[in-house]
Amino acid sequence: MNAFEATNWFFTKAAKRMDLADRIQLMLKQPERVIEVEVSVELDSGELANFTGFRVQHSPARGPYKGGLRYHPVMDADHAKSLASLMTWKTAVVDIPYGGAKGGIDCDPTKMSEAEVERVTRKFTRQIHELIGPYVDIPAPDVNTNATTMAWIMSEYSKLHGFSPAVVTGKPVDLHGSQGREEATGRGCMYAAEELLARFGKKVEGTTFAVQGFGNVGSHAARLIHGKGGKVVAVSDVKGGIADPNGLNIPSVIDHVKKTRSVVGFPGTSPVSNEEILTYPCDVLLPAALDGVITKEIASEVRAKYIVEGANAPTTPEADEILDRREVVSVPDILANAGGVTVSYFEWVQNLQQFKWEKEEVDAKLHRVMRKSFDTVYNLATSKKISLRTAAFCVAIGRVGKATLLMGV
């Protein structure tokens, strides 16, 4: 089962627990709008390329649509619909005023020149400019798109609508991006871990962590955990992993990665595979790489007592049941990795206010959002005797449902 199927499965589980009628569930799950455009551009060679671009806008009940734009040759409509709904649930869990969206173009930027990618991006923007906007739909980076892509979208949109930095988030800091955005998801994971441990009378300091994935989320999470006195005993990336039961010197590992492009070979450590890291002895497991890595087989062998999901859908539904039975407590992805979209929201607010916040203010506001969101989810989970994951979905459904009813069906 992949990420989008898992999202639907967990949504349905929560909806059933709330005893929601099938018609209500369908109303909540179905996207508001699906847009498809034909994006033809001239390549550097003179050849005409025909790409398809699309955008799924899931729910407008709580605010403008928010979600990433990915460039990938394989684009699946069902996949996009489910990921759009995931954004609706995620923004609702942290109570930021957005609905979910997802979209992209079926091009392969790894095989294109920068100029070609820019032409595709600007063409796509011209084609959907009436359906996006600061108060309508706010794209953000995703697979194979980045801050530069967002800058191009902002540029093209502003030609048609006037100066509009708030039309996209994830922009370069030098072009109305927000301080603290780059590390936000990792920081959010760290706050989630901190809140979870506090409920069990523990702190990040002195607790052991294993982090799968050392990209944006994993590396920042590991660095911040280390900074708080947490012991990161294992980390891994696409090439493999390293472990040290006494705790890794994460800032040095980061330097090593800058030079060698991988954690592998960091001195004084033993090798550990991407699969082994999931069952490595530690207190907290932090999967921050791919979806579906914690399978039912792995779930039976996980030695961590707690899991903080930095990646989207790293745990399969069958694994989730096994972990529940084994009383391994998971902070679900829609809460744990919501730090990124939360700081995207802060970027949007700063753009609308035309007033920049310092990094300390961004971090403090992120901390407050994560703490408050965790509290709400944890209290509901305790009172209803359900998992944090089900409680998070119930909170999301509750907020989206109320907004939908108040706006009028």
Place this chain on the structure above:
Amino acid sequence: MTGVADYRDVTIFEGLTDAEIAEVLEGSQPIQLEAGQAVFKEGEPGDGLFIIASGKCMVRRKAGDKEIDLAPLDRHAAVGEMGVLAQKGRMASIYATEPTVALKVTRERFGELLAKGSCGVTKVVCNIARMLSGRLDKLNSQFGALTQKVEKETKKEAVQDLRKFKDQLYKEWAF
């Protein structure tokens, strides 16, 4: 035939002279039935119409795996009229609810009289048509009323969907 005048109140004989009634009833076979016996059963091929000369009957029809009572039939009621016009399966069953005598006018006899140009039988056919038209009208009204009721019930259900959802969010799952 004695007592023909008695049958003037049979609905399908409305407008017929006594002589015409006698002609239709000539050769009709009286059938004696005990209580509980069937005059005819649902699905059986129709082969004639019946007039209840004495006694009482009940119209019954299948509903799922049960049979339900539809309407009582008194003396001089006519049943199975479609049985003289077409050979379709009987649309309901008729059971005697007390000792009953039913007069059967066969389809063959009816056909003979129609071929002869019998006035009486022609009038009977008109009466049957009028009766069926009345039944169809009644059926249309009932269908219309039923459709409205179903629509109302469906609307009630849909409103309850959202009302229930609101209760769930604000009461059971408030946070």
